[in-house]
Amino acid sequence: xxxxxxxxxxxxxxxxxxxxxxxxxxxxxxxxxxxxxxxxxxxxxxxxxxxxxxxxxxxxxxxxxxxxxxxxxxxxxxxxx
Amino acid sequence: xxxxxxxxxxxxxxxxxxxxxxxxxxxxxxxxxxxxxxxxxxxxxxxxxxxxxxxxxxxxxxxxxxxxxxxxxxxxxxxxxxxxxxxxxxxxxxxxxxxxxxxxxxxxxxxxxxxxxxxxxxxxxxxxxxxxxxxxxxxxxxxxxxxxxxxxxxxxxxxxxxxxxxxxxxxx
Numbered sequence: 035x036x037x038x039x040x041x042x043x044x045x046x047x048x049x050x051x052x053x054x055x056x057x058x059x060x061x062x063x064x065x066x067x068x069x070x071x072x073x074x075x076x077x078x079x080x081x082x083x084x085x086x087x088x089x090x091x092x093x094x095x096x097x098x099x100x101x102x103x104x105x106x107x108x109x110x111x112x113x114x115x
Numbered sequence: 116x117x118x119x120x121x122x123x124x125x126x127x128x129x130x131x132x133x134x135x136x137x138x139x140x141x142x143x144x145x146x147x148x149x150x151x152x153x154x155x156x157x158x159x160x161x162x163x164x165x166x167x168x169x170x171x172x173x174x175x176x177x178x179x180x181x182x183x184x185x186x187x188x189x190x191x192x193x194x195x196x197x198x199x200x201x202x203x204x205x206x207x208x209x210x211x212x213x214x215x216x217x218x219x220x221x222x223x224x225x226x227x228x229x230x231x232x233x234x235x236x237x238x239x240x241x242x243x244x245x246x247x248x249x250x251x252x253x254x255x256x257x258x259x260x261x262x263x264x265x266x267x268x269x270x271x272x273x274x275x276x277x278x279x280x281x282x283x284x285x286x287x
Binding site: 038 | 129
């Protein structure tokens with residue numbers, strides 16, 4: 035989600051680019067994306083470029099808010115120390 | 116499950132690294148085709164100007180071609196995103212072009228040192244305006260090279276900038 039939050043609002047990123055940016059495997063990233071989509075934090079758009087399937091991922095507003103809350107939570111823990 | 120402060124700090128570091136890396140990659144992806152395009156245009160324009168000192172008019176053809184090609188590139192990039200730059204981009208390009216024209220009309224460089232300063236001024240203005248990671252990385256690379264610019268390269272810039280714009284000013 036950190037990688038998606040760095041993009042401008044409503045910006046999509048292709049699955050392969052996200053995989054290259056994060057250095058994850060197809061299965062690992064796919065599982066994360068599906069879980070986050072079920073929670074409503076990500077939006078997945080599947081299309082075709084010619085005959086090749088293309089999956090694009092976008093961070094939703096609830097997802098952006100949830101991520102910011104998570105970061106704030108972590109900072110509070112660090113600050114309390 | 117309680118999170119220890121060390122784990123929270125490590126998670127924050129990972130988040131910061133991922134965000135920074137993603138932002139830089141996004142900047143490269145959006146700007147690199149435009150930088151390559153305008154680099155090719157500059158090579159063509161300065162190449163012609165190097166052999167023909169009165170060939171400043173070639174820029175009047177190259178710049179519109181570059182602007183049109185930038186639009187075409189941006190349209191291809193907007194297919195993968197929900198927003199494109201459209202008229203905002205066009206306005207920005209026109210403003211930049213008018214800015215460069217105005218600067219050269221008022222501060223027409225007449226020496227090698229002035230040409231070098233002008234190039235650095237434009238590049239710094241562009242990077243400050245764009246404020247993208249790719250431009251700043253490229254500037255740091257270029258900055259270290261501009262200081263070692265050989266006199267021959269400065270002379271090329273002088274011939275292409277000074278002679279062409281001086282003639283334009285004389286005609287006006």
